[in-house]
Amino acid sequence: MDLTAVTIPEIRQGLLERQVSAEEVVRAHLDRIATRDQEVRAYLSLSPERALEQARKIDRKMAAGQALPPLAGVPVAVKDVILTRGLKTTCASRILENYVAPYNATAVERLEAAGACVLGKTNCDEFAMGSSTENSGFFPTHNPHDLTRVPGGSSGGSGAAVAANLATVALGSDTGGSIRQPAAFCGVVGMMGTYGRVSRYGLVAFASSLDHIGPFGRSVRDVALVLQTIAGRDPMDSTSADVPVADYVAGLDQDVRGLRVGVPKEYLAGLNAEIGDNIQKAIDLFAKLGCKIENISLPHTAYAIGCYYIICTAEASSNLARYDGVRYGYRSRKYSDLRDMYRQTRDQGFGAEVKRRIMLGTYVLSSGYYDAYYLKAQKVRTLIARDFIEAFDDVDVIVTPTSPIPPFKLGEKMDDPLQMYLADIYTVNASLAGIPGISVPCGKTKSEPHLPVGMQIFAKHFDEARLLQVAHAFEKAGGFAIA
Amino acid sequence: MALTEKDVRYVAALAHLELAEDEVKKFLPQLDSILEYMQKLNELDTTAVEPMAQVTYPAAENPALREDRPGPSFRQEEALGNAPEPAASYFKVPRVIERE
Numbered sequence: 001m002d003l004t005a006v007t008i009p010e011i012r013q014g015l016l017e018r019q020v021s022a023e024e025v026v027r028a029h030l031d032r033i034a035t036r037d038q039e040v041r042a043y044l045s046l047s048p049e050r051a052l053e054q055a056r057k058i059d060r061k062m063a064a065g066q067a068l069p070p071l072a073g074v075p076v077a078v079k080d081v082i083l084t085r086g087l088k089t090t091c092a093s094r095i096l097e098n099y100v101a102p103y104n105a106t107a108v109e110r111l112e113a114a115g116a117c118v119l120g121k122t123n124c125d126e127f128a129m130g131s132s133t134e135n136s137g138f139f140p141t142h143n144p145h146d147l148t149r150v151p152g153g154s155s156g157g158s159g160a161a162v163a164a165n166l167a168t169v170a171l172g173s174d175t176g177g178s179i180r181q182p183a184a185f186c187g188v189v190g191m192m193g194t195y196g197r198v199s200r201y202g203l204v205a206f207a208s209s210l211d212h213i214g215p216f217g218r219s220v221r222d223v224a225l226v227l228q229t230i231a232g233r234d235p236m237d238s239t240s241a242d243v244p245v246a247d248y249v250a251g252l253d254q255d256v257r258g259l260r261v262g263v264p265k266e267y268l269a270g271l272n273a274e275i276g277d278n279i280q281k282a283i284d285l286f287a288k289l290g291c292k293i294e295n296i297s298l299p300h301t302a303y304a305i306g307c308y309y310i311i312c313t314a315e316a317s318s319n320l321a322r323y324d325g326v327r328y329g330y331r332s333r334k335y336s337d338l339r340d341m342y343r344q345t346r347d348q349g350f351g352a353e354v355k356r357r358i359m360l361g362t363y364v365l366s367s368g369y370y371d372a373y374y375l376k377a378q379k380v381r382t383l384i385a386r387d388f389i390e391a392f393d394d395v396d397v398i399v400t401p402t403s404p405i406p407p408f409k410l411g412e413k414m415d416d417p418l419q420m421y422l423a424d425i426y427t428v429n430a431s432l433a434g435i436p437g438i439s440v441p442c443g444k445t446k447s448e449p450h451l452p453v454g455m456q457i458f459a460k461h462f463d464e465a466r467l468l469q470v471a472h473a474f475e476k477a478g479g480f481a482i483a
Numbered sequence: 484m485a486l487t488e489k490d491v492r493y494v495a496a497l498a499h500l501e502l503a504e505d506e507v508k509k510f511l512p513q514l515d516s517i518l519e520y521m522q523k524l525n526e527l528d529t530t531a532v533e534p535m536a537q538v539t540y541p542a543a544e545n546p547a548l549r550e551d552r553p554g555p556s557f558r559q560e561e562a563l564g565n566a567p568e569p570a571a572s573y574f575k576v577p578r579v580i581e582r583e
Contacts (some may be wrong), residue, residue, distance in 0.1 A: 102561050209537050235549040239537070306521040317498060324499070328565035329573050338577045343501035352509075355500055359491070362498040364521075376524050378534030383527065385535060418516050434538030450512060460497035461538075 002027035004165040005006050008074050008222045011168065015073055019141050022055035022062075022073030026117050029075045033119070041141050042151075042161035044080050045088050046120035051075065054117045060367055071229060072115035077167035079158045080121040081128050082213060083202035084108055087118075091204050092136040093126045095323050095330045095349030105202020106237070107171055107213045107230040114229045119167055122157030126351045127320065128173050128206045130154050131181060131423050132187050132413065135353040140410055143185060146449050149407040152182030155216070158250050159186035162216045169226050170216040175207050177310050177402075177427025179214045180439035184402035184454020187441045189223045189471070192218045194461045196241035198227070199234030207315035210308075220440065220472040224248040227464065246465040247471035249453075251473040257290030259470065262395030266301035267426055274445040278453040279401050281482045282442045282474070286399065289477055291470075294395050298387040301429060303380050307341060308428035309363050309421055310377035316354075316363025323349060356417060385433040392460040397470050402439040402454035426456060440471050443482030455479075486515040 003025050006014070014020040025330025030048050037043055078084055078105045081091045090096045104112070112118065125135035133141045141156045143149040144164035151160040155172030159182030162170050172179040175193035192214045203213050215226035227247050234240045261284055268276065287293050325331035325345030332344035337351035350358070364373035377482025391398060404425055413420045428435040435458055442455040455474075459467040474480075491511050495502045502510070557571060568575040 099565055102557060102564060238548060300527075303524055303527060306523045309517065309522055310524075321499075325567055326576055329567065331567035335577065338579050339499070339578055340501075342499040346499055347501035347503075350500075352506075355502070355506070356502060356510060356513065357508060358498045359494050360517060363490075363494050363514070363518070366494065366497060373518075373521060375534055376529060377521075378536060379529035379532040380524050380527060381536040382532050383529070385538075417513050418520060421517070 004032045006168060007219050008071065008168060008225050011073050012068065013070060015058070018062075022058035022117065023052060025073050025208060026051045026119070028054040029167065036164055037166055039142060039147055040144050040160050040164050040166065041139055042122055042157040042164065042166055043077065043120045044090060044092065044123050044138060045158065047084070047087050047118055050087070051117040053117050054112065054115070056113055069113070070116035070225065071111060073167050074116045075119050076111055076116045077119055077122045077158055077161040077170040078108060079124050079155050079170070079172045081124060081173050081206075082108060082171055083204070083205045084121065087121060089121065089204070091127045092124050092138060093349065093354070094137045095345070096328075097137075097330060097362055099328055103202065105213070106199040106234045108202065110230050111171070111226070115125070121139050122155070122161055122170060124157055125154035126354050127204065127316070128154040128178055129316070129353050129357055130174055131177070132408070133157060133182070133418055135351060135412065137351050142410070143407050145187060145451055146407065149409055149451070150184030150185065152403070152407065154178040154182075155190075156182045158216050159183050159188060160187070161191065162188045162218060168217070169222050171213055172216055173203055174214050174431070175210045175312060176431045177424045178403050179216065180437055180454070180456060181424070182428050183216055183439040185407040185452060187452030188216055188218055189220055189438065189440050190214065191227060191438040192225050192436060193227060193231060193464050194241070194428070194436045196239050197462065197464065198230050198434065199237040199240040201234055201236035205319040208319065209315060210312055220468055220475050221249065221252060223438070224252060224468045224472075230303045231464075240483055241462070243462050248465050248468050251465045251469050254469050256470055256473040259397065260294050260395040261286045261289045261291045261470075262294050262296040262391055262398040264296050264298045264301065264391070264398060264400060266298055267400040271401060274447065275401050275404065275453050276404060277446070278443045278482055279399075279455060282455050282479055283399060285474065285477055285479050285482070289473055296391050296395060296398070298391060298429065300380065300383045300387050304384055304429040304432060305421055305425055307377045307380040307384060308424070308432055309360070310373050311381065311432070313357045313361035314365050315361070317358045317365065320354065320358055320415055345447035353417070381432050384429055388430070388433045388435055388458070388460070396459070396466060398458040400456045400458070402426060402456040406445050406451040406453065430458050433457065435461055436467050438467050438471050440474060441480040443480075486511060486518060
């Protein structure tokens with residue numbers, strides 16, 4: 001039995017039947033990482049002692065006849081924008097190259113309390129800014145399905161780690177698609193809950209009104225199990241929602257017959273045929289499962305990219321003002337005075353994309369441009385959110401492609417930031433509205449080298465149970481392997 | 484092109500970024516095309532639309548603020564642990580106030 005190609009219930013069964021120990025599961029992953037990750041490069045740093053110590057704790061519980069916590073012995077990878085006490089948390093940025101987190105993110109705290117074993121920290125675009133993981137300040141990650149291509153981003157390391165069996169599940173962060181798009185590119189499941197569903201405490205801030213922590217897994221059930229563990233009110237995050245967390249796993253096998261599946265025309269017009277074919281087959285599968293397919297319209301879709309990049313850069317320029325070389329992180333060795341120290345530190349510490357976004361954000365917030373850009377974008381955000389609220393009067397879920405294009409070659413889009421931004425066209429809308437979204441695999445492209453295609457499902461605020469139920473029904477019906 | 488090199492340098496200064504000459508040259512057309520793309524929002528009449536600053540949702544009770552009770556916090560050495568220039572019990576910065 002390959003201990004790395006397993007799901008959470010399989011690990012649990014193996015432990016309960018005493019076929020494997022948690023330590024063996026963790027060691028199998030560390031061994032695989034030692035070889036396979038030399039070419040995938042999903043991890044920035046590893047934490048073998050922490051993972052093994054946790055695994056041995058689980059094994060002792062088992063030996064003592066104690067009940068196992070829900071994620072006992074589950075190897076998890078954590079995106080390096082999420083704080084892990086005592087481990088480096090770099091945000092894939094030179095400016096935080098030596099930063100050691102003094103506390104755990106709530107999501108990490110809850111995962112470890114549930115028995116999960118943190119294997120290490122995964123690569124990403126610097127400060128989660130990007131759609132390919134090429135903006136990492138250290139090195140790019142490669143798509144496990146084709147090493148010459150990007151894994152998507154910004155949580156590309158987490159997506160690639162799960163796809164290459166270098167972790168069973170992973171945490172990522174999603175601001176405008178940073179979990180869903182790499183999940184699509186890597187052929188795994190990735191989910192962003194409703195804004196506020198998962199505490200952001202310990203997530204390094206990029207755009208606070210849009211940031212989420214969420215799970216990656218190879219099955220919908222694994223994603224549901226992780227979300228179940230990390231979701232819920234946290235007194236340390238004032239924006240975390242005081243809304244009860246449903247039993248996501250219990251609802252997975254409910255019948256989807258009669259559910260109304262909305263297909264927005266704006267997401268299909270002019271779509272890449274390789275992707276469009278798979279999405280059409282996915283829609284046909286939902287019809288076969290007894291769902292009612294409804295054609296709907298989300299009329300402000302085309303404005304989402306402009307709106308998103310104004311709001312996220314504005315918030316980023318404010319959030320990243322804290323990197324000044326005073327309290328933590330890198331400080332330039334050469335400077336003339338305090339102000340020069342700030343400028344030299346930030347110039348040497350930040351990469352090009354981070355600087356570009358700080359510049360854009362500063363511009364749209366600056367005197368004379370605030371109303372024309374920032375206020376305008378906030379108003380358009382209202383219209384985009386309203387599109388979804390009105391659509392959900394008529395449908396239960398909405399189905400779309402996750403990405404307009406299949407995984408592209410490393411280096412292909414690096415010189416054209418606007419083209420890179422436009423690749424987020426199907427993911428940023430849900431982020432702006434604050435609704436939950438999941439990306440699940442829906443087959444592969446027809447042409448060589450047969451790259452993964454992702455389908456996205458949206459539900460209304462706090463309807464994660466419905467989202468997971470529909471995604472699970474699709475998986476069970478063979479939707480992940482659409483030919 | 485609407486944006487100028489002067490604008491780029493001005494915004495860089497506002498953001499405390501020291502941009503090299505070649506970075507200014509590289510960023511100018513990139514920022515200009517992105518800002519031009521953002522003009523697309525002006526196709527929409529939003530005079531009667533309220534701005535959305537935060538995702539809001541109907542919840543029975545949403546106590547945004549927790550009770551103000553003292554709890555465990557960092558020890559001084561933890562709080563100073565990541566300082567780029569460690570000093571005994573404070574963050575060290577270059578001289579800010581000049582002596583006459």
